Amino acid sequence: MSKPDSKLEAQSTTCSVVEQIDSAVKRVSAIIPGAPKDDIRLVRLIHSVAADMSARFDGMLRPHGLNETDFRTLMQLFCSPDGQAHPSDLSQFATQSRTNMTRIVDSLVERGWVTRDASDVDRRRIVLAITPDGEALVKRLLPQFHPKLSSFLSILSVDEKQTMTEGLKKIAASLEASARGGKS
Amino acid sequence: MSKPDSKLEAQSTTCSVVEQIDSAVKRVSAIIPGAPKDDIRLVRLIHSVAADMSARFDGMLRPHGLNETDFRTLMQLFCSPDGQAHPSDLSQFATQSRTNMTRIVDSLVERGWVTRDASDVDRRRIVLAITPDGEALVKRLLPQFHPKLSSFLSILSVDEKQTMTEGLKKIAASLEASARGGKS
């Protein structure tokens, strides 16, 4: 048994993600009167933009044999003092499970970009360090990405960027606070 | 052979994600002079906030037997005209592969929240439709999430929200445009 398509064709012409989010939010609030429209829209936009950007970076990294998570982890290490950090730090800041971090580090070590050594101070801990090869890779790739990144954001004014940065920092802090508070 | 921990302990005290991003950006731009600091910070913030929020929603959904992707997909359908859409539409707007959409829909159909029927208009296509059960689920769960969502964003002023929404819309459009242009 098959169904008629009704208004599906009409919808297909409304194509951009932004429009799609707007109309979806409208429908939700029509059905659920008290829904916080603006907040929903904002959250969905953040999610959509983040996913899109991730996909874009991933596409740029693939040809070089790594994915976004690998690179992000390597960057985190690259940006750490002395190029060193513990796995648990990385997993915390990358919103990644420890299990997964073990796997990611495995593959980075295997490719010679990172070393893994036992810590003297606390023998439960592991000290990860980026190698010269790892640093060279980052230094070679990063400059290629920066122009793309800047061009995505070039439609924003300095003021807009500033406001968004501040706003996101507040949200991040708020989320972190509620995570702490919620656990107790 | 083991390594000394050097400054790792000092870093561990600098804990919040925001601070961590800030100091990481500082280090990158110290090593790579031309790096667009503000843009990098903004992108990392967007990513971090999106990941955190996703994790939060996922945690709220788990007890009800679905994950974030399942729910997002169901919502998309809930918000579509007549509660109907094609799989390819959903995968496009959810930044999700078609393959994965097949799997997700499989599980939604299995649980009786969605129906899958052949289209009359174009026999290649499938028409997905949310069932009364599916609608009931959404209507039951949504109101629980809205307060949480609003409270995360309550540290922002109306103006800030407005600016961020506009900014994100611009970025989304810019990404979409570059995706189209880049393909030709």
Add this chain to the structure above:
DNA sequence: AGCTAATAGTTCATTAATGAATTATTAATT
């Protein structure tokens, strides 16, 4: 009409990511 593109959805093999349980080590309490 008939042949070539292109499109929609699926299956199968592979890669990514998570959660529960485990081992080793340190911190805290008595």
Add this chain to the structure above:
DNA sequence: AATTAATAATTCATTAATGAACTATTAGCT
């Protein structure tokens, strides 16, 4: 000092997500 609790990292089993190849159907040429 000994016992209990907490922490760091790992392994193993399971769930999610992707990409390449495939089938069926429609659109575009000529």
